[in-house]
Amino acid sequence: MRTSLIERFLRTGEETWDGAGSGRFTLAQLNDDEVYTGATKTALRTLFRLLADLLPAEAQEVPQVGLETIRASIGPMVKGLVERDWQEVALRELTARTFVLNFQGAKAAVDAELSTCFMGTAWQILWALFGDYGLKPEEINVECDGVSAGDFAHVRLSAYETKDPYSDVIVHESAHLLHYLKPEHYGLHVRRGQERFVDVEFCHRELFAFACEAYSRVVRHDKRKSRISFAEEMKERAFSFPRDRIEEVAALVLNAARARNGWRVIREATVIPRVRGRAREFSTYP
Template identity: 35%
Template sequence: MDNRSEIERFLRTGDYDAHSGAWPGDILERERRAHDELRQALAMEVQRRTEGIGVPEKLQGLDVVALTRRKVEPMVRGLFPSAEQDAVLAVLERSVVFLTPANISQVLLKSSWLNTAWDLANLYLLSVGAELLGEDAPRILGLSEHTTCYVSLSYFDEESPFADFLVHEAAHVFHNCKRRTAGLPETRRREWLLDIDFRKRETFAYACETYSRVLEAGHNRQARMSLAEEYAACAAPSDERASVREVTELVREAAAARNGWKRILARCAPPTSAGTRASVTAATAARRHGPDDLGGPPSPTR
């Protein structure tokens, strides 16, 4: 198979040969050339499909840092001790990137992983109403990679009163980011910003997302509990990685609590037994996209 066929396969499916056998040179040269050419082809194809689309007026002059801080601050204040809150906020407030015509090519060229770049390309194409790259392309609104939260322009058109996928993606940063990255002391038992059960990461993110909206709209306990019941009756995450029943239970419990964020965290913490904890840690380490300083694969929303 020649490299042109490999490029076409990647653009259509997101799949590629990890050994880059269609490119000449030794293994390192083949990998470098393949990754560069696949990324460039992806960026060019996205530009072709979205030619003439400009930056939306709603983003012109938008202070993304201020918006992000306003959205994530209640979550950070509820989950972290006061001495650590400013450090965590400093990480999160600059973590959000809205994919726009002005930055999409650079994002695709610089993304750490080819399959992440392909997902981001489709996220952007979906947000601007362009044709996706393939039949199996993901229809997602956000994706977290390391400490960066890529968010769709659809964020500004979301009509659901319980949706906030900026908060959802920010919640994933807690298990992707080590404490030392935020300038916080780290120990063998406290390595990540938050210790979230590998199997409950999406449940945690959905619960935080929904509770953030409940907290914003409900100004007292009774109002928050009423909103939690409204959510349970009419909304649910369309994601096989999260249990609808568990998310609704978490939101109800959080709405009734003095600090709902802590309730969500407690329910999504890893098992306490050493054997189970070790197996979860091993599963996490085995996942793709795991540099030494960062944990776990990108976490797509919806």
């Protein structure tokens, strides 16, 4: 394969074939794609190692955030939103598929993403990690606190360590997995009309994730009065949420805090409307 094509891809991320978009590819083009894939994976791993050498030794030695920590963060959300007979599988899968991007976590996350057919997320992980240490080129923008592209969820270290009392980006990114992953892929019985663990409206996916994130902090307060008081202060005290979304998110979180089952409030505000039928069974979490 021509070196110029590989170089262009590594610099710009653009992969251009003659006849691209036609749906018709020659054997030579398919072979080129295989070479592309191998070259970019090698380049990414090499760059990761080179940049790792520039990190402080203590940053490289910090262990990956443990599964028990992730499970504890997302447990209330899963139990509040997912059907009873799916909960244990959902909790297992979300826990295993969520990574916090310290050095060790990012290494594992890159390996996980490179096991799929898509490499764009692996590059985002690389720059999310090294950007937190000032090792990212200025022309590369990494403005997000996390990445969830379908199979895995990734939380930027700086977002994980935020002091915002309403923020839990582990919950936010794992919430996206709930509307990506399909129960039938894990051998679960799927009721007619439901495809994902939580079938969230496309236009409400960010509202869903932000509300889950903040409400997971609300339910840490034992008393209903303290939950409501904490939720009422969100609009003024939450500083890591997008300012153009804060009113909408805070209003939904407050409604959830006032309700007997707040997770149901979030679910009903964001899922795809369904034809009326037999009620589904959910845990009654606050």
